[in-house]
Amino acid sequence: MIKSEFSSARDNKLMALNTDLVVIGGGLSGVCVAITAARENLKVVLIQDRPVLGGNASSEIRLWALGATSHMGNNNRWSREGGLINEILLDNLQRNKEGNPLIFDTILLEKIYEEKNITLLLNTAVYETIKIDDRKIKSVKAFCSQNSTTYNVAAPYFCDASGDGIVAFQSGASFRMGAETSDEFDEGFAPNIEDYGNLLGHSLYLYTKDLGKPVSYTAPSFAITNAEDLPRIKNYQLGDHGCKLWWVEYGGRLDTVHESEDIKLELWKVVYGIWDYVKNSGKYPEAENLTLEWVGTIPGKRESRRFEGDYILSQKDIVEQRDHYDAVAFGGWAMDLHPADGIYSKHNSCTQWHGKGVYSIPYRCYYSKDLDNLFLAGRIISASHVAFGSSRVMLTCAHGAQAVGKAAAICLEQNLSPRDLSQKENIEKLQLALNRDGQSIPRLDITDREDLAQLSHISASSTLVFNGFTPGEEWYTLKFGIAQLLPLNLNENYSFEFEVEAETDTTLEIQLKSSALCSHFTPDVVVDGKTFNLKKGKQKITFNTTEAQNIQHYSYCCILKNEKVKVRLSDERITGLMTVQNKVNKAVSNFGRQDPPKDIAVDSFEFWTPERRPGGKNLALTLNKPLPIFEVNNLLNGKVRPESNGNTNAWVAEIEDKTPQVRLKWEKPVTVKTVKLYFDCDFDHALETTLMGHPEDTIPFVVDEYKIKDGSGTILKEVKGNFQAINTLTLDSAISTDVLTFEFSKNDRNIPVSIFKISVFE
Known part of the structure; x- marks a missing residue:
């Protein structure tokens, strides 16, 4: 029993925590910062003001996580984000291919709880930032409403991934909120502020369920009664729920930080009013058996503060695909701006203009220019409003967050400030560490001098020499043009x-x-x-080129649209080869091509985009000369996905080889402790986390069973049931050997075994 007499005042329970890194915000960005740093042996405190992790991707909001693949609706081939966030996506695919947001919650929680170096504080909100001096943060104070405890958390480094930037704001860091004029960064896409507005608004979703019998609905008194007059009600299609209702948006004319609760109330009015309209207007008789199963209680927030680093990402970085000496991440979502009036706007729900490819994001965007120990992650990184329209999406944010976690580890080890690490003599160490984890920084070549595989002679039991795809039974009607991507030889x-x-x-x-x-x-x-003249019926045609491309690049052999013609397909799927179609994906403003206004400095071009499995089959074609594009030496070039310069970067075994092998041989014995293998997880497939399902729970190119043997034939490791892209295998104790043999098992008769990279470390 506890009995306490009257006291004039009492303090909350106070808990002081000292750690290496404090991460504020438990969305995908904060999660990726925390896990990455923890795996580098930093002690991390992760503070999240909600009961679950994931932020906009959590079951509280239920937005699918997307990034550079843009729903597979752009020209960014093999562009899904790598490293930790890809590991999370593949975990989710394996256990949750149906896209249940509750299960995704548990996957994130499990990832955090499995890291012994992370202390997780849920339902805990930071309310005060304490500084040592103008340029350095000492600690933050936070309160947990569930255990009535106040935390004082001190560390040498902090990362603000909170979305609104609570710590960066309180510490006095320079920030921006709203749209710049077109003159400041020479951005043709900068919006007309009076008409289009300053900020992107919040969104709030609903879920419905068919009960198989009529269900009545009475709207709450606060629901709007004029849903039929909403300019965007034309977007609604019966059956749409969850984040397909992203256009239910509001708040861009308001203060999206301090008026967030007012915005939420208005969105509740709108959502319940829309459902009242669907159920009771008589225009949707098919909705008779539907009930309202779930409505979000907090909205998904798109935009608020953006904090300034030593570099501010802008439109030209995206459109021109500028490369930076300190590139650590990439983006590829369209520059995607929304009218500030949201669902009440006369404008289209969004305006999206795509770049021709992925762009790199410099490390200088990921720390405050004003604080000596404050990293930035998530949507608050250093970017203009226009560039933010692309960099804000969750997988792009999470990808950059991995760089922050790794940067914090290097800074702690070498006693550097975040700015110190940005110096050219320091940044390569960060880039190398990230690429070892599959970050795939675009157009960056780094030699890993510690990788013993680089010193070996490498050979394989077989290598696929490609000269075409075997015909299958399926045919494709040319409703859209279709193209086979092939890395042809120059000239x-x-x-x-x-x-x-x-x-x-x-x-x-x-x-x-x-x-x-x-x-x-x-x-x-x-x-x-x-142009070929075809006769009615089946026939073979041969396209003989008389002109050759003069730039080293993937080639597109395009068969243009003709709905009266079918072309035979193949059932074979091979790493680094795929088909794309000149088709439409309205969800990401892809109408086959884009032709922006000439004065906004965005390119016009055609879209050639992939079809999701089980579609997306290759063309049954025959080449007159073989392509030596899958040589085993590709395993040593450091790349872990195909590149636009025409390199598949993969070794592929012959399709008939059921137990292919790769052998590393050194002139004299080497000491081996860790081996890393990088498999093909189909970086072209968008792995949306929720709502949308996926055709399989494991990417079919991934090798699921293999053995590693030393020079005497002793099995060092045997793996079964693998579904991950990167396998890091650490031996119980280091061994000395002059040979490592990798024996792989083929699991699909139409898909040959393939690997991107093998690394060996002491």
Whole structure:
């Protein structure tokens, strides 16, 4: 029993914590900072003001996490974010391919709880920041409403991933809120502020359920009664729920920090009013059996403060794909701005303009220029309003957050400030550490001098020499143009044989396309072409090129649209080779091509985008000369995905080889402690975390079973049931050997074994 007499005042329970890194905010960015740092042996305190992790991706809000793949609706081939966030996405796929947001919550919690170096404080809000001097933070104070405890958390480094930047704001860091004029960064896409507005608003979603019997609905008195007059009600389609209702948006004319509760109330009025309209207007009789299963209690917030680093990302970085000496992450979502009036706006729900390819994000965007120990992560990083329209999406944020976690570890080890690490003589260590974890920084070549595999002679039991795809039973009707991506040799001509079927006499045009630059996958150059006269029925045609591309790049063998013609497909799928279609994806403003206004400094081009499995099959074609594009030496070039310069970066075994092997041989024995293998997890497939389901729970290119043996044939490691892209295998004790043999098992008769990289460390 506890009995306490009257006291004039009492203090909350106070708990003081000292750690290496404090991360404020438990969205995907904060989670990735914390886990990355913890795996580098930093002690981390992760403070999250909600009961679950994930932020906008959590079950409280239920927005799917997206990034550079943009729902597979742009020209960014093999662009899904790598490293830790990819590990999380593959975990979610394996256990939650249906996209249940509650299960995604548990995956994030599990990831955090498995890290012994992380102290997680849920339901805990930071309310005060304490500084040592003007440029350095000492500690933060936070209160947990569930255990009535006040925490004072001190550390040498802090990372603000809180969305609104509570610690960065309280510490006095320079920030921006709203849109810049077009003059400041020479941004043609900067919005007309009076008309379009300053800020992107909040969104709040609903879920419905079919009960199989009529369900009545009476709206609360606060619900709007004029849903029919909402300019965007035309977007609603019966059955849409969850984040497909992203256009239910409001608040861009308000203070999205301090008026957030007012914005939420208005969104509640709108959501319940929309559902009243659906159920009771008589215009949706099919909704008779539907009930309202869930409505969000906190809105998903798009934009508030953006804090200034030593570099501010802007429109030209995205459109021109500028490379930076300190690149640590990449983005590829469209520059995606929304009218400030949201659901009440006369404008379209959003305006999206895509770049031709992915762009790199410099490390200088990830720390405050004013504080000596404050990192930034998530949507608050240093960017203009226009660039923020792209960099704000969750997977891009999480990808950059991994760089922050790794940077904090290097800073602590070497007693550096975040700015110190940005110096050219220091940044390569961060970039190397990130690339070892599969970060895939675009257009960055770094040699890993500690990787013993680089010193070995490498050989394989077989290597696929590609000269075409075996015909299957399926045919593709040319409702859209279709193209086979192939890394052809520079300055060479080729012959491509296809089998087609015409329902009547007609013509068919085939083009060989390439890209003007090696930095993107947009087929914006026509190299050669020919028009064929087809007779009704099946026939084979051969496209003989007379012009060759003069830039090292993937080529696109394009069969243009003709709905009267079918082309035969293959069931074979091979790493680094794929088809794309000149089709429409309205969800990301892809209408086959984009033609922006000339004065906004955005490119016009066609979209050639992939089809999701089980679609997306390759063309059954035959080449007149083989392509040596899968050599085993690719395993030593340091890259872990195909690149636009025409490199598949993969070793691929012959398709008939059921137990292929790779052998590393050294001139004299080396000491081996850790081995890393990088498998093909299909970086072109968007792994949306919720709502949308996926056709399989494991990416079919990933090798699920293999053995590693030393020179005497002793099995060092045996792996079964693998579904991850990166396998890091640490031996119980270091061994000395002059040979490592990797024996792989083939698990699909139409997919040969493939690997991107093998690394070996002492």
